[in-house]
Amino acid sequence: MVPIVLQNPYRSGNDLWLKGNLHAHTTRSDGTSEPEAVIAAYEGQGYDFLAITDHDLLVSPDAYQGQTSIVLIPGVEVSARGPHILHIGAKAVIEPDADRQRVIDAINASGGLAILNHPNFERHFNHFPQELMESLEGAVGVEVYNGLVERYSGAALASDRWDRLLSKEKWLWGFGTDDLHRPEDIAVAWIVVQAETRTADAILDGIRRGRFYASTGVTINEVIVNERTVTIHTEDAQRIRFITGWGGVIRSTVKDRTASWTVPDVPDLLERLKYVRIECYGEGGLAAWTQPIRMVLSEG
Ligand SMILES: [Zn+2]
Ligand SMILES: [Zn+2]
Structure with a gap:
């Protein structure tokens, strides 16, 4: 890994x-x-x-x-x-x-x-x-x-x-x-x-x-990182997407107001992923966008 x-x-x-x-x-x-x-x-x-x-x-x-x-x-x-x-x-x-x-x-x-x-x-x-x-x-x-x-x-x-x-x-x-x-x-x-x-x-x-x-209407309660897993809790999202680098690739879509995603062990990981950000969609096309969570090489 x-x-x-x-x-x-x-x-x-x-x-x-x-x-x-x-x-x-x-x-x-x-x-x-x-x-x-x-x-x-x-x-x-x-x-x-x-x-x-x-x-x-x-x-x-x-x-x-x-x-x-x-x-x-x-x-x-x-x-x-x-x-x-x-x-x-x-x-x-x-x-x-x-x-x-x-x-x-x-x-x-x-x-x-x-x-x-x-x-x-x-x-x-x-x-x-x-x-x-x-x-x-x-x-x-x-x-x-x-x-x-x-x-x-x-x-x-x-x-x-x-x-x-x-x-x-x-x-x-x-x-x-x-x-x-x-x-x-x-x-x-x-x-x-x-x-x-x-x-x-x-x-x-x-x-x-x-x-x-x-946001245009969706409320985010918390964004938590635990090792390689990102978890988001929202108040009112109906669909959550995890998006990474290599040009905005959607890595996961979850139909819920809470979702997690774990960074996979892909070749050239840092080059291909670079970051993950989360889009949360709610009623009538309302949305919220988290900031990018950067991926960097850990020391040692
Ligand atoms: Zn203006
Ligand atoms: Zn202007």
């Missing part, structure tokens, strides 16, 4: 699971609602955190945090002169340089998180060219589901792009967001983050470590 270790980003224990949206627009750019109304709408939906991310413009949470119980995280959508990149944990607007590597470098230098947006957006399904995504270094993740694209050209789902990246060892975490522009865009897709406390710092730390999943 090839000696491997599965790197599970999730923790067992007493963490909170906090629900949030990191992509929303207001009247400060091309959204239709004032920031106060957007914040109130997410609070009304029971969200724990929200980032308002207007185009190349920072709406500081300072003016609004005192009036809401939802945790506001500062953000910007870097938009002009190239494919869009979310800047989460923003302290200031990053210059939208046509060289997107410079944008990501500037975001990282300021302590923020960079997320590549809606890869399959637009009529050519190619808002974010694959080769460009593969060449960029330092982004924390990619939008695997962007709710706004449901009512625009292209595909809201980008798990195809994600598997291509992961198979080339571009370790990006997968995000679900609303990209809200109008009131009806709310609660299409979100993330749920494991965090010790309900604070912006703890949420951002959980995101950076991949302790979260993306």
Whole structure:
């Protein structure tokens, strides 16, 4: 057997699971609602955190945090002169340089998180060219589901792009967001983050470590790794799939809300599998996506 270790980003224990949206627009750019109304709408939906991310413009949470119980995280959508990149944990607007590597470098230098947006957006399904995504270094993740694209050209789902990246060892975490522009865009897709406390710092730390999943409606309770076996417990999945590298191969499908999968001892295991991630499907096509669990050679 090839000696491997599965790197599970999730923790067992007493963490909170906090629900949030990191992509929303207001009247400060091309959204239709004032920031106060957007914040109130997410609070009304029971969200724990929200980032308002207007185009190349920072709406500081300072003016609004005192009036809401939802945790506001500062953000910007870097938009002009190239494919869009979310800047989460923003302290200031990053210059939208046509060289997107410079944008990501500037975001990282300021302590923020960079997320590549809606890869399959637009009529050519190619808002974010694959080769460009593969060449960029330092982004924390990619939008695997962007709710706004449901009512625009292209595909809201980008798990195809994600598997291509992961198979080339571009370790990006997968995000679900609303990209809200109008009131009806709310609660299409979100993330749920494991965090010790309900604070912006703890949420951002959980995101950076991949302790979260993306969802359009399915709830995950736990992801456990025991040696070579991965087990997932969900609240309401009806079908669970285990997907690995070598281009997004479905290794197992289980019709249940709990499932396990054990890494087989195949030739060239690390080359062929590289990672396992889990897709959970529920009622009416709702879904949840775990982060990839990497496989690495164990020492000794
Ligand atoms: Zn965008
Ligand atoms: Zn947007």
